Amino acid sequence: MTYGTISTINQYNTQFTFVSFYSKNSQYLDHCQYCEDCFACSGLKKKRFCIFNQQYSEEEYMRLKAKIVEHMKKTGEWGQFLPPELSPFGYNETVAQEYFPLTGGEVARRGWKWHADTESQTSNYQGPRVSLSVDIKDVPDDMTEKILVCERTGKPYKIIPHELALYRQHRLPLPRVCFDERHLERIRRRNPRKLWTRSCMKCGKSIETTYSPDRPETVYCESCYLKEVY
Ligand SMILES: [Zn+2]
Structure with missing residues (x-):
């Protein structure tokens, strides 16, 4: 309940x-x-x-x-969750923007907040520039105390000691883009929150799927999928 x-x-x-x-x-x-x-x-x-x-x-x-x-x-408020206009956060600072991206104008038209300064404030970093070694074995321990600058957005970011240990363990180079950009890259690998109507590629039955019809993957209906897998 x-x-x-x-x-x-x-x-x-x-x-x-x-x-x-x-x-x-x-x-x-x-x-x-x-x-x-x-x-x-x-x-x-x-x-x-x-x-x-x-x-x-x-x-x-x-x-x-x-x-x-x-x-x-x-x-008309009864039966609804607390409205977005009460949120102290800008729409672009929340996970809503990851799942249902909107422009600043679209957000303003709905009467919700948009914090444009969260972007500009952090991309104006004026401190010293640190050059990153190509090979993880050349990265010194004190790299975790340095402020790095994202190659894509100019946002400053840091590497924490546990992160550095993990990169060393797997012999991976340090990331050259900030955490937010890496997070967005991962989010983009997920299917969009949208359903397309298309046909099962085995029996031809009409199905709804998050795989758009122009994608290359083989997409089956549930029963064809279960027969194939089990
Ligand atoms: Zn099928």
Whole structure:
């Protein structure tokens, strides 16, 4: 009976909660634990009958909550997760941008935040430039104290000691692009969050798949796939 939650453990009858654990019969919790019958609260532990972090009697709680829900039904907010316009982060700083990329203009038209300065601030690094050795065996230990500059975006980045140990173990060269760029490269290897209608390449049945029709892979329907694999 949990619906519309992000990051949760052991909840019962909770809706629209964020990073809240072991709570029940509550809505719109943010970072709450072991709460019961709470509404729109943040950072509470072991509380009951609270609204906006304020303690009420059971009767007051029920009356006030019903009133708020009634109002939210009129505004169309009831039944929805917290709206993006309340987020302190820019859309381009969140994983939403990785899965559903939008331009700054598209985000502004929806009334959401876009933090353009997160890009420009970090790409204006003026410190000394470190040249990277081609071979990992020539990389000194103090490389983990240096600030490196991404060859693609100009963003500064660092190598941490565990990372350097791993590159040495596998005899891999140090990365020349920053963490964010490497992350994006990995994300691009995943299929897009989009379904195409195409035919099974064995039986011809119509199927929906994340593999676009112009891709080279062999794509089967589920039953043909299972017959082939098992
Ligand atoms: Zn088939």
